[in-house]
Amino acid sequence: MHKIQIKxxxxxxxxxxxxxxxxxxxxxxxxxxxxxxxxxxxxxxxxVNENADPxxxxxxxxxxxxxxxxxxxxDAGFRHAEGNSDAHIKSTLVNPSQTFIVEDGQxxxxxxxxxLFMEFDGPRxxxxxxxxxxx
Amino acid sequence: MHKIQIKxxxxxxxxxxxxxxxxxxxxxxxxxxxxxxxxxxxxxxxxVNENADPxxxxxxxxxxxxxxxxxxxxDAGFRHAEGNSDAHIKSTLVNPSQTFIVEDGQxxxxxxxxxLFMEFDGPRxxxxxxxxxxx
Amino acid sequence: MHKIQIKxxxxxxxxxxxxxxxxxxxxxxxxxxxxxxxxxxxxxxxxVNENADPxxxxxxxxxxxxxxxxxxxxDAGFRHAEGNSDAHIKSTLVNPSQTFIVEDGQxxxxxxxxxLFMEFDGPRxxxxxxxxxxx
Numbered sequence: 001m002h003k004i005q006i007k008x009x010x011x012x013x014x015x016x017x018x019x020x021x022x023x024x025x026x027x028x029x030x031x032x033x034x035x036x037x038x039x040x041x042x043x044x045x046x047x048v049n050e051n052a053d054p055x056x057x058x059x060x061x062x063x064x065x066x067x068x069x070x071x072x073x074x075d076a077g078f079r080h081a082e083g084n085s086d087a088h089i090k091s092t093l094v095n096p097s098q099t100f101i102v103e104d105g106q107x108x109x110x111x112x113x114x115x116l117f118m119e120f121d122g123p124r125x126x127x128x129x130x131x132x133x134x135x
Numbered sequence: 136m137h138k139i140q141i142k143x144x145x146x147x148x149x150x151x152x153x154x155x156x157x158x159x160x161x162x163x164x165x166x167x168x169x170x171x172x173x174x175x176x177x178x179x180x181x182x183v184n185e186n187a188d189p190x191x192x193x194x195x196x197x198x199x200x201x202x203x204x205x206x207x208x209x210d211a212g213f214r215h216a217e218g219n220s221d222a223h224i225k226s227t228l229v230n231p232s233q234t235f236i237v238e239d240g241q242x243x244x245x246x247x248x249x250x251l252f253m254e255f256d257g258p259r260x261x262x263x264x265x266x267x268x269x270x
Numbered sequence: 271m272h273k274i275q276i277k278x279x280x281x282x283x284x285x286x287x288x289x290x291x292x293x294x295x296x297x298x299x300x301x302x303x304x305x306x307x308x309x310x311x312x313x314x315x316x317x318v319n320e321n322a323d324p325x326x327x328x329x330x331x332x333x334x335x336x337x338x339x340x341x342x343x344x345d346a347g348f349r350h351a352e353g354n355s356d357a358h359i360k361s362t363l364v365n366p367s368q369t370f371i372v373e374d375g376q377x378x379x380x381x382x383x384x385x386l387f388m389e390f391d392g393p394r395x396x397x398x399x400x401x402x403x404x405x
Contacts, residue, residue, distance in 0.1 A: 040380025110175025
């Protein structure tokens with residue numbers, strides 16, 4: 001298992017980690033197989049989405065913040081005393097990991113896709129864990 | 136990696152791709168392992184849900200359209216100029232891929248489960264990428 | 271493929287299945303690889319989140335129940351006659367499975383992470399399917 005360190009700079013943001021994944025696959029001389037990208041934190045997640053127009057990621061983050069406000073909804077608050085229940089819920093809805101297809105050592109992504117670390121309770125130092133399994 | 140082509144016919148819909156996955160596993164004479172089903176598009180996703188009563192899938196699509204309207208919510212619109220930010224967000228919440236267990240070449244699904252391509256910005260020609268890894 | 275049986279006791283709840291996964295990996299003397307944890311039901315899912323403060327899981331379940339009420343939203347109901355469309359939608363948003371990294375037979379989880387079976391239409395007897403693939 002390989003560990004990547006990143007630093008986030010805001011409470012909610014997306015970090016494009018695609019270049020880090022490509023560099024890892026090159027380093028280990030990966031052939032065909034599957035790459036699992038895993039977030040060991042409970043207030044962040046891994047997503048795949050467009051990394052061409054930055055407005056897409058801005059819209060995603062803004063929408064999630066309106067859907068799941070930090071202080072809870074008008075009808076009901078949260079019980080967890082740390083004040084970050086919203087971030088835990090966002091983590092589960094986005095998902096803590098993604099698994100990718102690898103061919104000839106190349107990460108297989110669609111034309112507009114990038115792999116995004118989604119921070120919901122930053123800024124923090126974060127880890128991402130990678131594991132490649134040969135087909 | 137194997138590529139499947141499908142065509143969707145509406146802006147939002149579900150397409151049952153279970154038979155296509157079973158046919159692929161038969162073609163490659165798969166043994167035991169994992170099958171990753173990957174959507175290379177940023178405005179669609181892969182889900183697993185009931186394919187007995189079609190009302191379940193209708194309810195899912197309708198609910199997602201009410202939760203994430205194309206034009207944004209009453210409080211706030213979207214910035215992305217293509218007018219499909221809702222579809223990008225739905226893609227991330229549903230997930231772009233799913234990984235399945237395979238035994239003796241058979242896709243392991245629960246009694247009521249089917250694998251669904253979820254289109255959020257159609258109609259379009261779409262691809263689904265498959266990769267089988269032996270246990 | 272290994273099958274685990276559990277019983278849930280309420281309509282909506284989380285069950286920490288982490289010890290069951292660790293026991294399985296020990297039994298099969300797993301080395302390095304990937305473990306897929308799969309829910310064969312269409313009204314439940316597998317999540318990864320904090321299992322230190324139980325309020326986090328309570329907040330997650332409560333929020334999902336407010337976001338996706340059993341009877342539908344004020345604007346629109348559900349068509350599916352069994353009255354559990356909410357549970358099907360929650361299952362898709364949470365995800366029916368998760369894939370984990372395994373090293374030296376040890377499930378690799380972050381410090382605060384546990385693996386949760388999320389029941390959305392209980393109480394019921396449920397199965398969880400496990401498959402380990404060596405790297």
